[in-house]
Amino acid sequence: MATNAFLLDISRCIGCQACAAACMTGNELPTGTQYIHLIEQTRGEFPNLAGGFKNHRCYHCTDAACVKVCPTGALYKEAGMTRLNREVCIGCAYCTDACPFDVPQIVDGRSSKCDACASVTKAGGEPWCVRTCPSDALRYGDRQEILAEARRRVEAIKARYPKARIYGETEAGGLGVIMVLPDDPEVLDLPANPDVPLLVNTWQKVVQPAALGLTALSVVVTGVAATIARRNHMQELKALHAQQAEAQKQESQE
Ligand code: SF4
Ligand code: SF4
Numbered sequence: 001m002a003t004n005a006f007l008l009d010i011s012r013c014i015g016c017q018a019c020a021a022a023c024m025t026g027n028e029l030p031t032g033t034q035y036i037h038l039i040e041q042t043r044g045e046f047p048n049l050a051g052g053f054k055n056h057r058c059y060h061c062t063d064a065a066c067v068k069v070c071p072t073g074a075l076y077k078e079a080g081m082t083r084l085n086r087e088v089c090i091g092c093a094y095c096t097d098a099c100p101f102d103v104p105q106i107v108d109g110r111s112s113k114c115d116a117c118a119s120v121t122k123a124g125g126e127p128w129c130v131r132t133c134p135s136d137a138l139r140y141g142d143r144q145e146i147l148a149e150a151r152r153r154v155e156a157i158k159a160r161y162p163k164a165r166i167y168g169e170t171e172a173g174g175l176g177v178i179m180v181l182p183d184d185p186e187v188l189d190l191p192a193n194p195d196v197p198l199l200v201n202t203w204q205k206v207v208q209p210a211a212l213g214l215t216a217l218s219v220v221v222t223g224v225a226a227t228i229a230r231r232n233h234m235q236e237l238k239a240l241h242a243q244q245a246e247a248q249k250q251e252s253q254e
């Protein structure tokens with residue numbers, strides 16, 4: 001199966017919300033559920049300020065931390081996209097803790113996030129958000145072709161945005177959403193190095209099998225204690241990762 005990707009051209013996004021609305025309508029999302037969040041931004045420093053929008057959504061990481069920590073297989077990779085089968089989600093919230101972009105949310109006791117319009121694209125159609133965007137900020141297709149288009153666009157806007165660059169080709173092991181950024185990621189509220197925490201890999205190999213045992217036990221005994229234990233494990237892993245990141249930052253500053 002081909003590896004697909006989205007193109008998200010932040011330099012072209014006008015924040016019109018058409019993609020977010022089409023996503024909600026096309027996917028018949030329940031009230032209160034939204035997979036795309038348009039966040040208005042003021043970029044740069046006075047007096048050189050510029051407006052823009054962050055288009056926050058699942059970035060379909062190749063090496064997806066959410067998939068690694070999901071104990072039931074509700075989150076899985078397919079054709080480069082990160083799918084979600086809510087039917088088998090148990091609402092443990094590991095994915096919300098592990099995602100380096102804070103994407104998944106727990107809605108009605110189960111994880112909720114973009115699945116790249118699985119039903120539409122598998123039938124040969126385009127994702128709802130892509131077909132609705134009026135400014136050609138979104139495209140969907142073969143990842144290599146999307147990358148080539150992103151490179152063309154970066155070159156085309158360099159005169160206007162000297163710091164223009166691609167984001168997502170390699171970040172976090174490569175994303176399924178290739179972005180054209182008009183400025184540095186930090187200016188656009190994106191992590192410069194959204195690497196999958198080393199401890200998430202440890203989690204998958206060591207802690208998760210134990211957690212699965214706890215899950216089975218919890219069904220028989222109480223359920224509650226095991227869930228809290230799992231969450232605590234994840235919080236500890238996140239705290240350790242934050243310490244690692246801080247140490248690395250200090251090292252790079254020395
Ligand atoms: S952005 Fe978060 S939810 Fe989306 S694939 Fe990556 S880790 Fe998973
Ligand atoms: S790909 Fe589909 S589910 Fe994902 S944000 Fe776009 S419209 Fe919504």
Ligand code: SF4
Binds near residue numbers: 015132137
């Ligand atoms: S439809 Fe296009 S221009 Fe409008 S908010 Fe979405 S990505 Fe931006």
